[in-house]
Amino acid sequence: MAILGLLGKPNVGKSTTFNALTENTADIGNYPFTTINPNIGTSYVTKNCACTELNVKCNPNNSKCEDGIRYVPVEIIDVAGLVPEAHKGKGMGNKFLDDLRQADAFILVVDASGKTDLEGNPAENHNPIEDVKFLLNELDMWIYNILSKNWDKLSRKAQQERKPAKIIAEQLSGLNISENQVLAAIRPLDDSPIKWTDEDMIKLATTLRKISKPMIISANKADHTDAEANIEKLKEEFKDFLVIPTSAEIELALTKVSKANLVNYDGKTVVINEETTKDLNEAQKNALMYMKNYADKFGGTGIQDLVNRAYFELLDMIVVYPVEDENKYCDKKGNVLPDAHLVKKGTTAKELAYKIHTDIGDKFIYAVDAKKKIRIGADQELKDGDVIKIVSAA
Numbered sequence: 001m002a003i004l005g006l007l008g009k010p011n012v013g014k015s016t017t018f019n020a021l022t023e024n025t026a027d028i029g030n031y032p033f034t035t036i037n038p039n040i041g042t043s044y045v046t047k048n049c050a051c052t053e054l055n056v057k058c059n060p061n062n063s064k065c066e067d068g069i070r071y072v073p074v075e076i077i078d079v080a081g082l083v084p085e086a087h088k089g090k091g092m093g094n095k096f097l098d099d100l101r102q103a104d105a106f107i108l109v110v111d112a113s114g115k116t117d118l119e120g121n122p123a124e125n126h127n128p129i130e131d132v133k134f135l136l137n138e139l140d141m142w143i144y145n146i147l148s149k150n151w152d153k154l155s156r157k158a159q160q161e162r163k164p165a166k167i168i169a170e171q172l173s174g175l176n177i178s179e180n181q182v183l184a185a186i187r188p189l190d191d192s193p194i195k196w197t198d199e200d201m202i203k204l205a206t207t208l209r210k211i212s213k214p215m216i217i218s219a220n221k222a223d224h225t226d227a228e229a230n231i232e233k234l235k236e237e238f239k240d241f242l243v244i245p246t247s248a249e250i251e252l253a254l255t256k257v258s259k260a261n262l263v264n265y266d267g268k269t270v271v272i273n274e275e276t277t278k279d280l281n282e283a284q285k286n287a288l289m290y291m292k293n294y295a296d297k298f299g300g301t302g303i304q305d306l307v308n309r310a311y312f313e314l315l316d317m318i319v320v321y322p323v324e325d326e327n328k329y330c331d332k333k334g335n336v337l338p339d340a341h342l343v344k345k346g347t348t349a350k351e352l353a354y355k356i357h358t359d360i361g362d363k364f365i366y367a368v369d370a371k372k373k374i375r376i377g378a379d380q381e382l383k384d385g386d387v388i389k390i391v392s393a394a
């Protein structure tokens, strides 16, 4: 399962983002994560549930469905504030950078209001472009440090065995970089690894970071009056990145008032509950109105978009529904569309079988596309929203 990492300097709203993303997840279902690390939390992606298209009522098990929207659990890791030179150990940098190793994609949180300097201290007119640049540099230097450990010895070995990509992929194991990806990354370099300069190695680290750690920029504190111009600057400067304006503070507050039944918030629009809010004081009513106006104007706070776009666009994942009965779309116990699985686009029917159980994969015979009621073979690639029955001898 892919993990999303939240990354940023101190005081940009990372914890607020993390809390907003993980606040509402207690009732999602039996998610498969067992971690007890306090900075790892469960959030979810949202997707139109297959129950609407099939016109059935579902009984989710590993996820939740509300008003035709499926909430599929995902893991988020919050990496404590990064400061410049973290890769040299500044501000407990290396511990945090090691946490990052686990993440498959990042949300890079910046303060779009420009009210915090590079170290996270209060400031005026700080340019958030600088924040993105230093964070990317920290990541590059972190990979460079791993890459260059024992490089004298390793480069000679790579030279002798003529397998530099294999040796580098091993050196970076844990970063999820395949030998083929390394091969593409080292193509512009000299054939002899012992001739690679420090500059070559830093460039290689940058290329490998781009390959292995895709990222979205969260332009947070977008509710602040000074944010708009900075958001435009970020979009202009980082055209290759998705830049999403967010207000973690409003999202967290909306999640809480929604839990308290004061509003109905579906992630996009806010409906104030007249009944439960009638005894609130003027200031409280104004606060609700302010949040409602913000969410209505921007179609939400951007926070859920971060997760959805990270999984569906950066990581290129789709949602599929394994079932045991292709006519009733249910499992053995009669639960309709019980499980929603997030899988990489390109996953085949047999690979899905392996994700369900090794035995089911080993003894795979064929699969059925339950929507079309047709048989599909082991190598058939699944499509988003597919409902799949696996037939196996297990």
Ligand SMILES: Nc1nc2c(ncn2[C@@H]2O[C@H](COP(=O)(O)OP(=O)(O)OP(=O)(O)O)[C@@H](O)[C@H]2O)c(=O)[nH]1
Binding pocket: 008, 009, 010, 011, 012, 013, 014, 015, 016, 017, 080, 081, 082, 120, 220, 221, 222, 223, 224, 246, 247, 248, 249, 250
């Ligand atoms: N206006 C506004 N303020 C925000 C927003 N998100 C966070 N803040 C405020 O920014 C400050 C820092 O937020 P945190 O979530 O603690 O920031 P952090 O990045 O986790 O900071 P560290 O824990 O030091 O790494 C707090 O005062 C928040 O209330 C937002 O969307 N809008």
